[in-house]
Amino acid sequence: MLGPDFQLFSLDDIGYQSEIPENHKTLEDNATEKARCIYMKYKIDTFADDTGLEIGVLNGEPGVFSARYAGKEKNSNANMDKVLKKLHGVRNRNAQFRTVISLIYRGKEILFEGIVKGNILERKHGNSGFGYDPIFQ
Structure with missing residues (x-):
């Protein structure tokens, strides 16, 4: 696809091998920091990239x-439970996953954005995917 x-x-x-902080x-800014770290x-x-669920x-x-x-431990189930608790009884459950990609190409920085719109379900469905997938439709 990209060519030779x-x-x-x-x-x-x-x-x-190190983890690049997302702080x-x-x-x-997180995507840019990660790209710059490797580029430098x-x-x-x-x-x-960096991705977030936005409700x-x-x-x-x-x-x-x-x-x-x-919490600090990156627990997907705990994260979903917190979202579901905050949205308990709320009718407007519009949400989106937003990804930002930072590209450094020939020294020039370019940002790209992708968005997937959806809704937060009232309870978890299935256990496949990752992160918030079981509550996002």
Whole structure:
């Protein structure tokens, strides 16, 4: 798809073993920080992302804090339970998953955004997928 001039490498492929902190207040800043970290260390074109679940009636929560919404340990079930508790009895359950990709290509930084709109279910359905999938439709 990209042609012969492009090769994709994972962090494992390039020997990067550390975790890049996600301590910013926006998806854009987290994605940019991750891309810059790899670009500065390896001097290679890089892309990185950050994704969050944004619930309208909760003013965009959990948003950038989606992975740690219920605590530092990144527990998907606890995160979903917290969302369901906050939305108990709420009719407007509009939500969206938003992903921001930061691309550094030939030294130029470009941001891309993708959004999937949906609703938060009243209870968990199934256990496949990851993160908030069992409560998002």
